[in-house]
Amino acid sequence: MAKQRSNQSSRILWAAFAALLLQNLVIPVVSFASFEEQKNYYTPDPHTGSPPTGSSTPPYHATPTHGSKPPANCGNPPKGGQHHDPTPASPSGGYYPHPPSTPTPTPSTPSTPTIVTPPTTPIIDPGTPSTPATPTPLPPFTCNYWRTHPGLIWGLFGWWGTVGGAFGVASAPGLGTNMNLLQALSNQHTDGLGQLYREGTASLLNSMVSKRFSYSTTQVKNNFATALSSDEAAASQAQLFKLANEGQLKPRA
Missing domain, CATH: 1.20.5 (Single alpha-helices involved in coiled-coils or other helix-helix interfaces)
Structure with missing residues (x-):
């Protein structure tokens, strides 16, 4: 037991x-x-500087366990008073490299495109076609032409030229000698004397502006004065003056 x-x-x-x-x-x-x-x-x-270049295992301070002696520089900053932010450690014990700084892209303002205007076809204004000038007629002129161009008459005799003064007669039966040459050209009498005043005045003017007229100025005056003797003589001479004014008689040599 x-x-x-x-x-x-x-x-x-x-x-x-x-x-x-x-x-x-x-x-x-x-x-x-x-x-x-x-x-x-x-x-x-945090007070430890960057790991030295070329070292694969950076220095570190492990948290002391029970009974372990703390690091010699615990709580004291490194010389120079500089503080560096430690690079975060990788799980394998190394340091991650700092990523390179990427510059922020600045958007560029697109330039305004230059718009080229295509050349336009010039518009050619043909303008108003000019009316060809009416050729100046050559004498002899009819009594109607002289009547409608009083300026030509005034250029030869003036405004106050009379039948008596132009033909050199003191008296004339029928219409008289005091009317001016424009009135003589414009009279509407159908008798021989009325015709003689119209055609005789036109013949006198034609003889003064054209050397080729059928009658000379002197011949016109003399034939006019002779035709005043009767209405029949006035009508016969008026018909000859009319043919000469229309250019139907042979021109004077």
């Missing part, structure tokens, strides 16, 4: 010893695992 108790007490002691040993072994393993986890996922010290 005593032997059984002794064996039971030995087993209890060995179990307690094993449990104590196992506890001492588990604590370092857990501490080591926690340290490794903090090593891979560390928090960079």
